[in-house]
Amino acid sequence: MTHAFFQPPAASRFALRNLRAPRCLVATDLPGNPAGELAAIDLLIDNGRIAAIEAAGAMPAELGPDLDASMVLPGMVDCHTHLDKGHIWPRQPNPTGDGAGASMATMRDRTARWNADDVRRRMEFGLCTAYAKGVVAISTHLDSLAPQASISFPVFREMRERWAGRIDLQVSSIAPLDIFLTDEGRQLADIVAESGGKLGCVTRSARFPGETMPPDLDEALVRVFTLAAERGLHLDLHVDESTDPNARALIRVARTAMAQDFTGRILCGHVTSLALQTDEFIEETIAACKDAGIDIVSLPTVNMYLQDRSQEARTPRWRGVTVLHEMKARGLRVAVAGDNCRDPFYAYGDHDMLDTFTQAVKILHLDHPLGDWIRAATETPAAIMGIERGVLKPGTPADLIVLKARDYSEMLARAQFDRTVLRAGRAIDTTLPDYRLLDDLMRA
Structure with missing residues (x-):
């Protein structure tokens, strides 16, 4: 066992006392707690589940340790990732660092290397890492051009x-x-259905590669x-991941959903070019998404890395993220x-959603105040996925992250390398898998 700063009691029933939790994630009334972003709580854990949540100081000392105002979070949720692509950088870097270079490099690697064993081992590596970090749910995309779908x-x-x-x-x-205009698209939809998945695509056409x-x-x-x-099937789409202001597919997705009277869930990822539109068009697009019940996920670390990158010595001019504040204010998830x-x-x-949230706070200005933005990495993506995760609620599994940090300032200022990850109330081994495990896959 490494890094964890405390061990919970060995008993099946115990308390973690004097914790601080995001108030927005505590799904119970706490009389007597003053207003604020964090709630002072005691947690009672019984047979691997949260049995009770009370105001700090309510539970007797003999039930468990006083954690000195350490923060506690529910296990975190990653609703948009690519486990099949992960960890190929050592053998297939992107020499340009931009989206076009990424697509070309990935295509070369996929064509040459993505057999079942290769995908399985890299996916397993990613899952082991996410688990050690305290991630409890993941929705992954899989590259699906034939023949890859039948492999992955x-x-x-x-x-x-x-x-x-x-x-x-x-x-x-x-x-x-x-491809959904061809028989390959129909076959892919069948594979997705057989796998209990969501139908996904990018709003770009292989027949018109230069057109956003x-x-x-x-x-x-x-x-x-x-x-x-x-x-x-539900839908999970990559939309308008572009620096081109002409990329305006999101509103077309919303209007199609309304015209088709679609009743499934719709998640649209990226939509970065919306930030480059006029205020009037932004408002029109958000209103259409609200009417269509579209959820939005932003990928701030990746899009800041990819977008507005120049091959010359030029500083990027924008952050490559969408208008998340405006969307949330209008009631979009x-x-x-x-x-x-x-x-x-x-x-x-x-694969660390706590780090993703920390970076998102800085990139998207999710602070002053932080308010309930922590929900964007916990409860909200769980709701988008249709699962009950990402909240502290009596009766739910005690899958928790306990931090030495006592407040948001300490949490966001320093990497939480010494977090304690609890699964069913027990501390897990947070040793990360060694990159050397993949060395044989990285050879030419």
């Missing part, structure tokens, strides 16, 4: 079964939008919605997520 989806199903009880796993496809608004956009969107509705990890789309990352 069976591996995912195997991983989902293997990791059941440790990480809740969901899946969606990702492919150019125009391809001529076949509307026709292909209708087909995607139709295929999903026929199979009872908004989340942040990890996206890529050590692959051509993002050279860094460690």
Whole structure:
């Protein structure tokens, strides 16, 4: 066992006393607590579940340790990542650091190396890392151009079964939008349905690679919605991940959803180009998303890395993120997520949603006040995924992250390397998998 700064009692019933939790994540009344972003609480854990939450000081000392105002969080949720791409950077870096370079490098690596064993081992490595960091649920995209879907989806199903009880796993496809105008798209929708997944694509067309608004956009969107509705699938789309102000597909997605009377959930990721539009168009787009019930996930670390990058010695001029504040203020469900990890789309990352939230606070200005923004990495992505995670609630599993940090300032200022991760009330080994485990996969 490494890094954890405390060990919970060995008894099946015990208390963690004098903790600080984000008030917005405590799903019970706490009479007597003053107003503020954090609530002072005692947690009672019984047979691996949260049995009670009371105001700090309410539970007797003999039940468990006084944690001196340490912060406690529910296990965190990553609703948009790419476990199949992860950790290929050592063998397939992105020499330009931009989106086009990432796509080319990934295509080369996928074509040459992505057999079932390669995908399985890298995916397992990513899941081991996320688990040690305290992530309890992940929704991953899988590159799905033939023949990759027939390789990666069976591996995912195997991983989902293997990791059941440790990480809740969901899946969606990702492919150019125009393949859904072909029989390959119908076959992919069937694979997704067989895997209990979500139908996903990017709002770009392989037939018109230079167009951010391809001529076949509307026709292909209708087909995607139709295929999903026929199979009872939710949608998870990559939309407008671009620095081009002409990229305005999000409003078309919303209007298609309304025209098709689509009843499934719709998650749209990235939508970075919306930040480059006029205030009037932003408002119109957000209103359309509200009407269509669209959820939004921002990927701040990856998009800040990729977007507005120049091959000349020029400083980027913008942060590459969408208008998350405005969307949340209008009532859209908004989340942040990890996206890529050590692959051509993002050279860094460690499957750590606490770090993703920390970076999002700084990139997206989710502070002054922090308010309930922590929900964007916990409760909200869980709700978007249709699962009950990311809250502190009596009756739920005691899957927790306990930090030595006592408040948001300490949490956000210093990497929380010494966190204690509890699963069913027991501290897990937070030793991270060694990169050397993948060395044989990195050889030419």
